[in-house]
Amino acid sequence: MRTPLCERLGIEFPIFAFTHCRDVVAAVSNAGGLGVLGAVGFSAEQLEIELKWIDEHVGDKPYGVDIVIPGKYEGKGMDDPAELEAKLRAMVPPEHRAFAKRLLAEHGVPELPEGTQTRELLGWTAATAGPQIEVMLKHPKVKLVANALGTPPAEIIREIQQSGRLVGALCGSVKHALAHKAAGVDFVIAQGGEGGGHTGDIGSIVLWPQVIDAVSPLPVLAAGGIGDGRQMAAALMLGAQGVWTGSIWLTVDEAEAAPAAKQSLLAATSHDTVRSRAWTGKPCRMLRNDWTEAWERPENPKPLGMPLQFMVTADAVSRTNRYAAKAQAVAFNPVGQVVGLMNEERSVRDVIRQLVEDYVDAVDRFEQLQPKDV
Ligand SMILES: Cc1cc2nc3c(=O)[nH]c(=O)nc-3n(C[C@H](O)[C@H](O)[C@H](O)COP(=O)(O)O)c2cc1C
Known part of the structure; x- marks a missing residue:
């Protein structure tokens, strides 16, 4: 399961974990995946504190940072x-x-x-995300930067790439994916509408192959609804170079959230989201x-x-x-439809181990389906 993107990033498993919680970032990277810290809620000063903490807790492992510069927003063009x-x-x-x-x-x-x-006013404008980028560029273990909404501005893509990091962006349609590719990103994250995200309402199984074909040979990460290893196997079989997950990290032991909020998620079914x-x-x-x-x-x-x-x-x-x-x-409980698979609080290490084991079982089962004399 070690894809070329894993090789470029120096990670063992093609499991990318979006989270707002530094403990989860560190735990995922330490377990062989790539933890990605969502920066939107942090001021530049807070972000510096979070990244310093992660640096001290990941040894020589890499991690990522996610910023939010939407394509369209009120006040676009204002710098101060x-x-x-x-x-x-x-x-x-x-x-x-x-x-x-x-x-x-x-x-x-x-x-x-x-x-x-x-x-x-959170980090979701160019004016507020700019200082966050300056901060992250001072942290050498940050090897990947993703933009949540829209194509990152060309000068930001160049600056990140020149620093030796990979830069990508989320998309919910072929049109978005092609715009990201034209702007020169290193990879695209195709996020289906069942996920806990902002990019559109096309379902993952329909979106992923279209985006993979449209931007080939650019690597694509599959996002939206992934909670077990069988889905991971399906994503890789469709041509994705990894899975980009968000919801499943909200209820792990390491996630910082009020017990009542975690309980709401653990009790919810896939019918309970909107x-x-x-x-x-x-x-x-x-x-x-x-x-x-x-x-x-x-x-x-x-x-x-x-x-x-x-x-x-x-x-x-x-x-x-x-x-x-x-x-x-x-309360605000952002989460994808995969919430229906999130029924117990577990450690990050346990979630990753299970994803990998279920992936291996799924691939074995697939191989056993083949007639033996072929
Ligand atoms: C609570 C929560 C907050 C999110 N915030 C962001 C964000 O700030 N930036 C971003 O790029 N994606 C964000 N996402 C989307 C994730 O990056 C990821 O694409 C999505 O969670 C994948 O679908 P899944 O939740 O079904 O795994 C968020 C997702 C969740 C669940």
Whole structure:
């Protein structure tokens, strides 16, 4: 299962793990996969602290960083983060903020303690992702950079490649994949709509082969819905050079999350998710609850675009995280349909071991299907 992309990155297994949690990044890289830290929620200063910690916990193993520069967003073209934030804040209608506050009050979610700071503009603009890139380029063990939404700007692709790292981008359609290829990325991540992501609604089994054919010989990582080794075998058999996973790392022992949030995920079935714009402004998959339903009702405010909607919901994210046990009916629980396979809390090492064993069993079973005298 060691593909050419594994060789280039120096990893044992073609398992790529997207996570916002540094402990998971380190554990995946130490277990032979490649942990990728989602940087969107960190300021440049926080990111430096996280990467330094990972450097100290991965020995000589490589890891990756994921940034978010969408193709389209409000305020695109503005370079100064403070100016951008002030302009965006002025664009948020007061009735959206009032509606969000009312929903939390109706569900009995307490206010944050006085003086608690909540960041409303995350790293999802060129102005806020730029300083994150400067930070990651100072960490030699970061061997891979991925962009979540849209084709990374050409100068960023060049800068990352000139530093000796691989750069790629997520896509949900052949059109996106071809745009990434034309911009010169080193690999593409084809993410099916069942995954916990923002890229589109075409299912994985339909999307992966189309993208693989369209960008060949560029390596493709298959994402969206992968939770066991049989799916990994299918992805590699379709021509992918690895699997890019997200949801399955949300409930591992090492993942930092409130017990109530983990419990919601462990109890959920594959029927319990919805693609919604209610938290970030772009459609992403999450557990359906009173919050997602409220933002769908015609009489209520419509979700704003990215990054404005998160300026409305940042307070709710902090409050529902802090008071998770009381707040699950209105909490943000982003996850893909694979949540139906996530039924117990396990260690990262155990998840990787199981993925690899199930992959080997699947390949063996396939070989046994062949007539013996051929
Ligand atoms: C909680 C969560 C947050 C995510 N945030 C990002 C992100 O910031 N950037 C990104 O490129 N992808 C993000 N994704 C998508 C993952 O990178 C990955 O493509 C997706 O999880 C694959 O589908 P799966 O969840 O079915 O494994 C996120 C996924 C989840 C579950």
